[in-house]
Amino acid sequence: MHHYRIWATVALALLALALPFIFNSPYYQHMLILILIWATLGTAWNLLGGYCGQVSFGHAAFFGLGAYSAGLLYLHLGASPWWGMALGPVVATLIGIPIGLICFRLRGPYFALAMLALGEIFRLVFLNWVSFTNGPRGILMVAARPGKILFYYLALGILGLALWGSYLLIRSKWGYYFVSIREDQEAAEALGIPTTRYKLYALLPSAFLTGLVGAFYMNYVAFIEPNVVFSLGNVSVMIILVVILGGVATLWGPTVGAAIYIALGELFRAQLGAANVLAFGVLVCLVILFLPNGVVGEVDLFKRLMGGKRRGDVGGSLGSP
Amino acid sequence: MALLGQTVICGLLLGGMYALIAIGMTLIMGVMKIINLAHGSLVMVGMYVTYVCYRTWGLDPYLGMLVAMPVLFVLGCVIQHFLINRLLEVESILPENQVLLTVGISLVLTEIIRFIFKSDYRSITTPYTGEALLVGGMSVSIAMAIGFVIAMVFTYLLHLFLTRTDLGCAIRATAQDREAAQYMGVDARRVTVITFGLGSALAAAGGSLLLPLFYLWPDIGHLFTAKAFIITILGGMGSTTGALLGGLTLGVAESLGATYIGMGYKDVVGLVIFLLVLLFLPHGLRSLVKR
Numbered sequence: 001m002h003h004y005r006i007w008a009t010v011a012l013a014l015l016a017l018a019l020p021f022i023f024n025s026p027y028y029q030h031m032l033i034l035i036l037i038w039a040t041l042g043t044a045w046n047l048l049g050g051y052c053g054q055v056s057f058g059h060a061a062f063f064g065l066g067a068y069s070a071g072l073l074y075l076h077l078g079a080s081p082w083w084g085m086a087l088g089p090v091v092a093t094l095i096g097i098p099i100g101l102i103c104f105r106l107r108g109p110y111f112a113l114a115m116l117a118l119g120e121i122f123r124l125v126f127l128n129w130v131s132f133t134n135g136p137r138g139i140l141m142v143a144a145r146p147g148k149i150l151f152y153y154l155a156l157g158i159l160g161l162a163l164w165g166s167y168l169l170i171r172s173k174w175g176y177y178f179v180s181i182r183e184d185q186e187a188a189e190a191l192g193i194p195t196t197r198y199k200l201y202a203l204l205p206s207a208f209l210t211g212l213v214g215a216f217y218m219n220y221v222a223f224i225e226p227n228v229v230f231s232l233g234n235v236s237v238m239i240i241l242v243v244i245l246g247g248v249a250t251l252w253g254p255t256v257g258a259a260i261y262i263a264l265g266e267l268f269r270a271q272l273g274a275a276n277v278l279a280f281g282v283l284v285c286l287v288i289l290f291l292p293n294g295v296v297g298e299v300d301l302f303k304r305l306m307g308g309k310r311r312g313d314v315g316g317s318l319g320s321p
Numbered sequence: 322m323a324l325l326g327q328t329v330i331c332g333l334l335l336g337g338m339y340a341l342i343a344i345g346m347t348l349i350m351g352v353m354k355i356i357n358l359a360h361g362s363l364v365m366v367g368m369y370v371t372y373v374c375y376r377t378w379g380l381d382p383y384l385g386m387l388v389a390m391p392v393l394f395v396l397g398c399v400i401q402h403f404l405i406n407r408l409l410e411v412e413s414i415l416p417e418n419q420v421l422l423t424v425g426i427s428l429v430l431t432e433i434i435r436f437i438f439k440s441d442y443r444s445i446t447t448p449y450t451g452e453a454l455l456v457g458g459m460s461v462s463i464a465m466a467i468g469f470v471i472a473m474v475f476t477y478l479l480h481l482f483l484t485r486t487d488l489g490c491a492i493r494a495t496a497q498d499r500e501a502a503q504y505m506g507v508d509a510r511r512v513t514v515i516t517f518g519l520g521s522a523l524a525a526a527g528g529s530l531l532l533p534l535f536y537l538w539p540d541i542g543h544l545f546t547a548k549a550f551i552i553t554i555l556g557g558m559g560s561t562t563g564a565l566l567g568g569l570t571l572g573v574a575e576s577l578g579a580t581y582i583g584m585g586y587k588d589v590v591g592l593v594i595f596l597l598v599l600l601f602l603p604h605g606l607r608s609l610v611k612r
Contacts, residue, residue, distance in 0.1 A: 055417040105600060109356050112417060113550060114599055117592045120547065124592070128585035182414075233543065237424055244421060248414045275436055281428030285404065288422045292413030 013160075020152045029148040033220065035262045036155035037213055041235075042242040042254025043162040044209035049240065050249035051170060052202035053182025054104070055112045058119030060235035061099070062092040062207040066214025067229040068126065071139035081141060084215040092211025093204050100200040107185070116232065123230030138225030141218070151220050158216060159255070162209050167251060169205065178202050179249075241284055247294030256296050323458040328580045329573055334465040336572020338530045340565045341472040342545055343552035344479065345523035347564040350553055351496035352516040353405070355419045359427035360524055361546030365539065366430055367393045367525025368532050369438065375445050382445065383471065386529035390522040397521025400426060401514045427542065435539040443537045450533055468530035475526055480561055492516055524549075547588070551595040557604045570594075 020029050041063065049055045069091045070084020103114045126133045133139075169175055177198045180188040189195050218224050229235065238261075246257020264283065268276035291298050346360045367389045374385035404426065408419050415421075449467070453460040483489035494502040495512045503509050528545070535541065552571050556563030571591050578590030 050414070053415065055415060055420075102596075102600065109417065109420065110554075110599060112420065113356060113554065114596060117551075117596050117599075121589055121592050121596075124586065124589045128583065128589075240421060241424075244418075275432070278429060278432035278436060281425055281432055284425035285422060285429065288418055288425060289404065289407060289411065292408075292411045292418055297414070 016156055017153075020149050026148055029152060031262055031266060033148065033152050033155050035258050036152070036159050037217060037220075038239075038242050038258035038261060039255040040155070040159045040162045040213045041210060041239045042246065042258055043159070043166055044206045044213070045239045046243050046249065046254050047166055047169065047178075047209075048199075048202045048206040050243060050253075051175065051182065052178040052199055054199055054202065055108075055240070056115040056206075057112045057232070057236050057240070058115030058117070059206075059210055059239050060230045060232060061115075061119040061122045062096065062210035063214040063217070063235050064122060064126065064224075064226070064230035065092045065095055066211030066216075067218040067224045068133065068139075068214075069211070070215040070218035071141070071224050072133065074141055075134060075139050080143070081215070081219050084218060085212065088215030088218075089208045089211040092214065093208045096204055096207030097200070099207075100203045101196075104196045104199045104203075116236070119230060119232060119236050123226050123232070126226040126230060133226070136225060136227065138223060138228075139218075141222040143222075145219075145222065151216075155216060155220075158209075158212055163251065163255070165205060165209070170251070174198065174201055182249075244294055245284075245287055247296030247298070250294070250296040253294050253296040257294060260295065324580065326457075327459040327461075328576050330459060330461055331465065332573035332576030333569055334461070334469040334572070335534075335576065336569040337469040337472045337565075338465075338527055338568075339548050339552060339572055340568025341475055341530070342524050342527035343549045343556065343568050344476060344561055344564045345520035345527070346549040347553050347556060347561065348492070348516050348523070349520040352492060352513055353419070355405075355423070356550055356553075357423050357517075357520070358420060358546055358550075359400070359423040359430065360520070360549050361542035361544060362427040362430040363393060363397065363521045363524040363542075364528040364545040364549075365537075365542035366396065366434060367521075368528040368535075368537050368541070369434055370525065371529040371532050372443060372445060372537060381447060382529050382532045383467065386526055389525040389529050393525035394518040394522040396518075398514050398518035400521075401517035405517070406510060406513060427546070431539050431542055438539065440538055440540075444535075445532060447533050462534070464533040468534070471530055472527065475523065476561065476565055479523070483561065488512075488515065492519075548591070551591050554595055555598050557602075 019032055023029060023032065041059070045056065045059050066084070066088030069088040070081040073079045073084050073087060074081045099115075099118060103111055103118070106114050127136055129135070130137075170178075177188070177193050180191070180193060181195050181198060185195055214229065217229070242257040242261050243254050244257070245260055246255065247253025265276065265280060268279045272279055287294070342360070342364055345363075346357055349355070349357045349360070370389040370392050371380075371382050371385035374380040374388050375382060380388070404422060405419055408422055411418070447464070449463040452463040454463060454466065455461075483493055491502065491507045491512050492515070494505065494507055495509050495516075499509050502512075524545075548571065552564055552567040555567030555570055556565070557567075571594070574590050574594055575587050579587040582590065
C-alpha cells in the first residue's frame with residue numbers, strides 16, 4: 001500500500017467519524033445511516049457478484065433472514081433484538097450453505113434466476129407462515145431505543161468491518177481465485193481451483209454481512225414486514241443497482257454508489273415528488289449504457305476527460321483485485 | 322371430483338394465457354440469450370393500452386388487443402434498437418448488464434404508467450365478465466375460455482410464422498447460432514429488433530386476454546415477469562411448444578396449490594417447481610419426453 005493511500009484512508013475514517021456532528025440534524029443523520037446500510041449491503045454483494053461474478057438476484061433472502069432472526073427473538077422470547085445482531089448473521093450464513101450448494105450447480109443467468117426464485121420463496125413463506133412470523137402484520141418493536149448517533153457509529157463499524165474484510169479477502173489467494181472464476185470458469189477449473197467451493201467461500205461472508213445489516217435494520221427501524229425486508233424490487237435489485245452505480249468489483253464502488261443512490265433519491269423525492277422513482281429508473285439505464293463499470297470503475301475515463309490524456313495512456317481498468 | 326376437475330380446467334385455461342406471455346419471453350431469450358425482466362412490464366403496458374381503448378371508445382378487450390399489439394411491437398423495437406442493442410458494443414465486467422438494463426427499463430415503464438394512471442386498482446366490466454359455463458357440476462368462466470382459445474390461435478399462428486416464413490426461419494437460425502446465421506446473410510441486428518417487437522406484441526396479447534380476469538395496477542408487471550420466466554425455464558428455453566407445455570403445467574400446478582394448499586402458497590408452488598426443474602431437468606420438461 002502506498003503511503004498516500006494510508007493517509008487518505010485515515011483522513012476518510014476521521015471524516016466519517018466527524019460526519020454526524022457536521023450534519024447535526026436527525027434527518028441528515030438518518031440519511032447517513034441509510035448510506036452506511038446500503039454501502040455495507042453493496043460491499044457484501046460485491047464479494048459474490050462483483051469479484052466472483054455470480055450475480056445474485058436474491059440477496060434479500062439473507063437480509064430478511066438477518067432481520068427476522070432479530071425480530072423473532074424479540075417476538076417469541078422477548079429477548080432484546082440486539083441479540084439478533086449475533087444470531088442474524090449466523091443464521092444467514094448457515095442458510096447460505098445449502099443455498100450455495102444448490103444454486104452453484106447453475107451458471108450465469110440461471111444462477112441469477114435461481115437466487116431470484118429463492119428470495120421470493122422466502123418472502124412468500126414468511127408472509128404466509130403467520131403463526132411463526134406474524135405474517136403481513138410484521139413485527140413491531142416497542143422498546144426504548146438509543147439515539148441516532150449510536151446507530152451511526154454502529155453502522156459505520158459494520159461498514160468498516162465489511163470493507164476491511166473485503167480488502168483482506170481480495171488481496172489474498174482467494175481473491176484471485178474469485179476473479180479467475182468470474183473471468184473463465186473452465187480455465188479456473190483446469191488450473192485446479194475447486195470452483196464450487198470457492199464460490200461458496202465468496203457467498204458465505206457475503207451472506208454473513210448481509211444478515212448482519214438485516215439485524216441492524218431491525219434494531220434501527222424497529223418494524224419489519226416480509227414485503228419490506230424480503231423485497232425483490234426494493235432490496236435484491238437495489239443492492240445490485242447500488243453496486244453497478246458505484247463500480248462492480250471495486251473496493252470503494254458500493255460505498256460511492258450508496259452515497260449517490262441515497263443522496264439522489266432524496267433530491268429526486270424533494271424536487272420531483274411522485275416522479276422520483278421514474279428519475280431513478282432513467283438514471284439506472286443511463287449509467288448501465290454509459291458507465292457500465294460504475295463511477296469508481298470508470299475513474300480512468302473521468303481522468304481522461306479532465307486531464308485531456310490520450311486514450312492510449314490509460315492502463316487496464318478491468319476491476320483488478 | 323368436481324372440485325378437482327374444476328381446479329385442473331381452470332389451471333389449464335389460465336396456463337394457456339400465461340403461455341402466450343411466456344412464448345414472447347422465450348423468443349427474446351432464444352435470440353438474445355438474455356432474460357428479459359421487463360417482460361411483465363410490457364404485459365402491463367399492453368393491458369393499459371387495451372384499458373384505455375375500452376374506456377375511451379368502449380372497445381372490447383379482445384378488439385383492443387389489436388390496438389395494443391402494434392403499439393407494443395413498436396415499443397419493443399424501440400427498446401431493443403436504442404437500448405439493448407447499444408449495450409452489445411459496451412464493454413463491462415459483468416455480462417449480466419443487459420439483464421440489469423431490462424430491470425431499469427421495467428422500472429421506467431412501471432413509473433411512467435404510475436405517473437399517468439396513479440396506483441389505483443382498475444378493472445373493466447364486459448357483458449361476459451360474470452358469466453360461466455356449467456359443465457357437469459363444474460363452472461367454467463366464459464372470459465377464461467375465450468382467452469384460452471384466442472391464446473391457442475395466436476400460438477398456432479406464431480408456430481406457422483416461425484416455421485413457414487423466411488423471417489421466421491431467420492429468427493430461428495439466429496437463435497440457434499448467431500454467427501452462423503450472419504454468415505448465411507441474416508441481418509442479426511434486425512432480427513433481434515423484430516424479435517423483441519414480436520415478443521412484446523405477444524406480451525400485450527396475453528395481457529389483453531387476462532384483462533377481464535385481473536385487477537390492473539402498475540405493479541402487476543412483476544407478477545407476469547415471474548410467471549413468464551418460470552414457464553420459459555420449464556419449457557426448456559427457446560422452444561414454443563415447450564413454453565406452451567410449461568404454461569399449462571404452471572397453470573395447473575398453481576391452481577392445484579391454491580385449492581389444496583392455500584391461496585397464499587400458490588406462487589410458492591410455481592417457484593419450487595421452477596427450482597427443481599432448473600436443477601434436475603436443465604433442458605426443461607422436454608427432457609422427460611426424450612428419455
